[in-house]
Amino acid sequence: MTRFILPAVLFFLLVFEGTVFQVFAPDNRGADLELVPRFMFILIMLTGIIRGRSYSLFYGIIFGILYDIVYSPVLGIYTFGFGFFAYLFSVSNSYVKRRPSVTALLVTAAVIGLEYYLYGMMLLLGITALPHEAIFTSRLLPSFIMNGLLAALLAVPVRAWFIRMDGADMD
């Protein structure tokens, strides 16, 4: 049973980002701030760092496909983006694993990389035409800060959860 908990949590986060978070999002309340939640990707990244690169690649592609179909008008962008950045930033060695601060920084770097990759793709495909300065302070920076804070909050408990689930396989 325990191995279905992680996919279930990831699926819950996928739904949460589009429904509950959007109802309470600050721009829904008339603020200029736009927060883009990447909760699911953060958990995929933490999985990759703590349990190994193959896990994050697998979950990144599977949930990328779901994300593409449910939320995006163009297929393939999130599938490739989640898979690629989850693989690239899942540095799973003992130095990173033992230090939650380094883990959180790495996850934040992955979120930043993903967001700029998406911005580039959307510009390329003509889905958005917003210049960088128009969205940097209102959308990108606040989103990075929120996701970074969440990664810092989750790094320790998620690590403890995976250790309990897999047994103590920390080197």
Add this chain to the structure above:
Amino acid sequence: MSPFFSNRRLIVLLVCLIFLVGLIGYSLSDQRGLSWPEQFIQDSVGTVQSVFSRPAYMISNAVDSVNELRNVYEENQMLRSHLDEYAALQSELTQLQRRNDELEEAMDVQDNLLDYSVRNATVIHRSPDRWNELIGINLGAQHGIEQDMAVITSQGLIGKIRDVSQFSSSVQLLSDQDANNRISAMAESDDETIYGFMEGIDDETGHLRFTKIDVDIEVEEGMIVSTSGLGGVFPDGLTIGEIVDVTTDEYGLSQTALVEPAADYYHLDYVMVIERGASQTSLFDELDEEEEDMVPQIDPEADPDEDPAADPEAVPEEGVE
């Protein structure tokens, strides 16, 4: 540790990139309906989403209503003053409506762009990345939703149906910057009508852009922009917003107006899907029913011995004829 990208991995990466480009090309092609795996996934996720969104709306509405309690007295005063006007307007409306009906009858008008039918839908998700302005609703092909139908709130037009699955569909808001997001619109002043297109939003102000207006026409601020019904899918006269600014484009060939939307594109929970030309379909339905009614009247004639008691009134009538 193994090298970061070995040769084999590079090849896999390249294959993935080619696959990505192919997939994007496939999904960007026009006139593409959703394939059945996409429909299946959208419907199943949509079911879960509607379970999640309902309590979220309940909580947010509760918070809102507590906030609104503070303004109740002022609002009540204002509404009361409007109420006096309402009675006068109501009588005027019925009068005008009757007059309009008579005139239409006299002119023998059958095709009315204003006729439409409405379906109520709940918003079940909004795309979390703000690159796409898409929302999901809980109605799909099984409820009669089709691509490109207009979607409104009580305040005005918000967008059109983009993709349809069996039990859910996605709506592209007017503020989406996709190059294909274009709607035929018009603005009316006392003496003339301006036609143009609604095309995305302005980068700086965030207002909607009303483009391709003839340069010779003088556009005034404060004019109300609505759908023109010329595109063939949307009905006529759905309010879009109010013109706040006008500029001439860089070549001086046409004008672009900035439109402040009437509807709130952010705080969406319930929307309405508009189907055009409902009166005509209902007319056809009536015709069908009449034809069906004809059938049992003919039957007793052909076979009078079988069941004459079933339609006692029909027999003397036909006898008279």
